[in-house]
Amino acid sequence: MTASRTTVVRGLATAVGIVSLVSVTGLATAAPGDPGKPRFTAGSEGVGDNYFPYSGNGGYDVSHYDLAIDYTPPAPSPAPLEGQLSGVATIDLTATADLDRFNLDLRGMTVSAMTVNGKRATGITPPAPGAEVDGAAYWQVQDDAERRWELTVQPRPKLKKGQSVRLVVTYGGTTTRPTDIEQAPYGWYTTRDGAIVVSEPDGSMTWYPVSDHPRDKATYSFRITVPEGKVAVANGLPDGPPVTANGRTTWSWDAVDEQASYLTTASVGDFEVLPVTYSASGVPIHDFVDRKISASRRATTNASLALQPRMIDFFESRFGPYPFSAFGSSVDNDSVGYALETQTRPVYSGSASQGTVAHELAHQWLGNAVSPKDWKHIWLNEGWATYATWLWNEENGIRTAQAAFDSWYAPARTPEYWALPIGDPGPMGLFATQVYDRGAGTLHALRLTVGDEAFFEGVQTWVQRYADSTATTADFQAVYEEVSGQDLDAFFQEWLATPAKPSLP
Ligand code: ARG
Numbered sequence: 199m200t201a202s203r204t205t206v207v208r209g210l211a212t213a214v215g216i217v218s219l220v221s222v223t224g225l226a227t228a229a230p231g232d233p234g235k236p237r238f239t240a241g242s243e244g245v246g247d248n249y250f251p252y253s254g255n256g257g258y259d260v261s262h263y264d265l266a267i268d269y270t271p272p273a274p275s276p277a278p279l280e281g282q283l284s285g286v287a288t289i290d291l292t293a294t295a296d297l298d299r300f301n302l303d304l305r306g307m308t309v310s311a312m313t314v315n316g317k318r319a320t321g322i323t324p325p326a327p328g329a330e331v332d333g334a335a336y337w338q339v340q341d342d343a344e345r346r347w348e349l350t351v352q353p354r355p356k357l358k359k360g361q362s363v364r365l366v367v368t369y370g371g372t373t374t375r376p377t378d379i380e381q382a383p384y385g386w387y388t389t390r391d392g393a394i395v396v397s398e399p400d401g402s403m404t405w406y407p408v409s410d411h412p413r414d415k416a417t418y419s420f421r422i423t424v425p426e427g428k429v430a431v432a433n434g435l436p437d438g439p440p441v442t443a444n445g446r447t448t449w450s451w452d453a454v455d456e457q458a459s460y461l462t463t464a465s466v467g468d469f470e471v472l473p474v475t476y477s478a479s480g481v482p483i484h485d486f487v488d489r490k491i492s493a494s495r496r497a498t499t500n501a502s503l504a505l506q507p508r509m510i511d512f513f514e515s516r517f518g519p520y521p522f523s524a525f526g527s528s529v530d531n532d533s534v535g536y537a538l539e540t541q542t543r544p545v546y547s548g549s550a551s552q553g554t555v556a557h558e559l560a561h562q563w564l565g566n567a568v569s570p571k572d573w574k575h576i577w578l579n580e581g582w583a584t585y586a587t588w589l590w591n592e593e594n595g596i597r598t599a600q601a602a603f604d605s606w607y608a609p610a611r612t613p614e615y616w617a618l619p620i621g622d623p624g625p626m627g628l629f630a631t632q633v634y635d636r637g638a639g640t641l642h643a644l645r646l647t648v649g650d651e652a653f654f655e656g657v658q659t660w661v662q663r664y665a666d667s668t669a670t671t672a673d674f675q676a677v678y679e680e681v682s683g684q685d686l687d688a689f690f691q692e693w694l695a696t697p698a699k700p701s702l703p
């Protein structure tokens with residue numbers, strides 16, 4: 199459709215008094231010299247991840263999220279397990295295309311006000327697809343069946359490619375207990391004493407408007423206001439001491455290292471703030487442990503957390519310098535049943551075992567500094583973190599990596615177990631046990647194939663090359679072909695893509 203045709207159609211619509219109009223070109227004016235192509239387009243509703251088609255968004259790049267969140271946990275039982283959250287998200291982004299509209303992801307929260315570069319946008323009900331909307335506006339779609347939770351922004355004036363934008367979104371709602379595609383608990387998961395916030399892979403949209411995919415990493419700052427006596431633990435380092443006024447306390451955090459959205463946290467609970475410790479290389483370690491965990495869990499947790507400085511030293515010797523400016527753990531009594539490697543500050547439910555602490559720490563290099571470009575590359579996260587615990591156990595005389603490999607490889611297992619291709623496990627298989635142990639087995643087999651020297655040089659090259667970014671299995675293979683001088687096509691084909699037990703190298 200040409201520019202003049204578009205104009206004619208708009209003119210007609212106005213003449214007959216139609217306010218909104220379905221237009222095939224999608225609301226666009228043509229670029230000069232390219233009459234067939236609309237210049238201003240709508241940013242896509244996803245980044246193109248085939249497991250999560252509505253995760254992340256196209257047409258822009260976020261540099262910073264500033265999240266001011268006010269949260270009130272549930273009243274004591276038998277009151278419902280629901281909290282009240284109200285937030286102001288200040289989002290700095292840059293348009294990467296000429297934009298008529300763009301989207302953020304937001305699930306279960308309602309936006310009440312928005313400004314784009316200081317100009318107020320109006321909240322409206324979603325217009326028909328392709329329909330014109332007058333002026334600056336925003337609207338929300340909440341489609342649970344499709345897992346399509348979108349906040350659309352129509353900025354006016356339209357955005358030019360390269361333009362910087364500050365978006366201020368005022369939002370809020372009742373917090374519940376969201377679940378992921380497998381029905382596992384995640385997101386802003388309401389607990390009786392606060393919330394445990396673990397959002398892999400796409401749960402950050404349950405607590406702030408976000409381009410919820412690892413491909414758009416950003417820095418963060420947090421100001422979390424909670425009832426006096428509660429502690430809010432987010433990523434990075436405390437930005438000054440907590441401030442109390444009128445019975446409410448604000449905890450401020452600054453996360454200066456770019457992070458993927460699934461690695462954000464802001465857990466709220468009755469935490470004890472432990473004394474800060476340091477790795478040999480000077481990484482500050484801030485730990486938080488729920489005051490209510492049992493004495494035996496507390497003992498296990500204390501023993502594991504005490505190992506963190508030594509674990510950082512050890513993994514630095516294998517993976518290269520610790521990639522961020524802080525570390526530390528938050529251990530919550532209320533259980534989601536798994537831990538998460540939230541950036542600089544892993545979250546544990548129930549207690550923290552030595553193996554799990556090693557696993558979540560190793561993710562800081564492998565998963566967090568280097569993140570999967572698409573979710574199907576998840577084995578690069580979980581295989582490495584699992585293998586890192588094999589290395590830690592080997593270093594500490596607990597068990598050699600070879601013995602760990604053998605005890606995984608030797609026992610008879612079902613054909614179904616071997617059938618899962620961990621290089622593309624499907625959205626329901628993201629956290630399947632095979633992704634973890636066949637993933638670690640793949641890395642050990644790689645080590646046997648290329649030798650120790652190339653194996654450890656390879657992981658350092660991998661982390662250095664893709665830190666603060668994302669990468670794929672193909673990128674990983676390329677690094678190992680480079681450091682080893684070997685063609686590894688057949689190796690990775692057999693270990694990652696073949697639905698059968700791989701043979702020993
Ligand atoms: N990455 C976490 C770990 O291995 C597991 C996350 C599980 N997430 C989920 N939505 N089920 O430590």
Ligand code: ZN
Pocket residue numbers: 539557561579580583
């Ligand atoms: Zn993991």
